[in-house]
Amino acid sequence: MEKIIVIKCGGSMIDTLSDDFFIAIKKLQETGFHPIIVHGGGPAINELLENLQIKTEFINGLRKTTKEVMEVVEMVLSGTITNKLVRKLHKHGISSIGVTGSDGGLMYAKPKDVENLGLVGEITRVNQQFLLNLLSIGMVPVISPIAIGMDFEDYYNINADTAAGEVAVAVNAEKVIFVTDVPGVLKDNEIIEKATASEILRFIDDGIISGGMIPKVMAAIHSLKGGMKEAMIVSGHTPLIAGENIIGTTIKRELEAVK
Structure with missing residues (x-):
């Protein structure tokens, strides 16, 4: 299916x-x-x-x-x-x-x-x-x-x-979506639409990702290590779809992200 x-x-x-x-x-x-x-x-x-x-x-x-x-x-x-x-x-x-x-x-x-x-x-x-x-x-x-x-x-x-x-x-x-109270991973109050797992880890080290968002993105990365091609962080408080696209941050494995 x-x-x-x-x-x-x-x-x-x-x-x-x-x-x-x-x-x-x-x-x-x-x-x-x-x-x-x-x-x-x-x-x-x-x-x-x-x-x-x-x-x-x-x-x-x-x-x-x-x-x-x-x-x-x-x-x-x-x-x-x-x-x-x-x-x-x-x-x-x-x-x-x-x-x-x-x-x-x-x-x-x-x-x-x-x-x-x-x-x-x-x-x-x-x-x-x-x-x-x-x-x-x-x-x-x-x-x-x-x-x-x-x-x-x-x-x-x-x-x-x-x-x-x-x-x-x-x-x-096709993907796993983690629903949160924010519209995705934010940098300077803007949604980071796409990132690799290594970039997410760097954002944590730099303090861009902090607090309760850390376990969410780590769970997303864990799912990628388990075989998923991509994971998303989205909001449960705002519209989830714009047109045909799901709104949020997409986290990809390294190979898929650079294509």
Whole structure:
């Protein structure tokens, strides 16, 4: 199947995605693209953990996930957040279905670092055919990044950026898009429309890219290392498409970028 796009929505973006964002997804479908959405849910998870007085901590940007924390993560990601996104998509005439890593054996994982991170996983396998089957009947899969263990007993919390990249590589997507609260990577308040991975790293060293944008561009670069030809940083607050072009920063692997 050609023209698959994987779209990663951060948890902080879910409640503020504009109508233009969903209209753009509908337009992508109408022009022959097949979207897949992967989402996070950090702020909502933090809020519920706090309300339940369950301690949480982050190690190198990853949430240490005990069994108690994992129950909350699954409840929020696979329940509240997935259903919220599916409802918004249906509101805009987009047929969608919420799935987790255990649905259809979608994502399998192994523990990343049990001693320090608990039930945080690394994806070992993505069921490509399951996703292609959903796309073939016009569904937009909305994936919560929870994967099942190879023993079919444990289940794991997966970083949403990483999950999006792994899914994109598995289905041979045309591109992976990371949705943020800014229109792309900015330099002197202007969008950098195209950059190579090495240029992005240099922008980080020079301080042009800083703060919360760093993990987003690093996830994009990670997806390129995994086999993607290009990744994009776009805004969920402004129109996503101008004419036939997606608005944002395109990050390419070195060889493709110099052609």
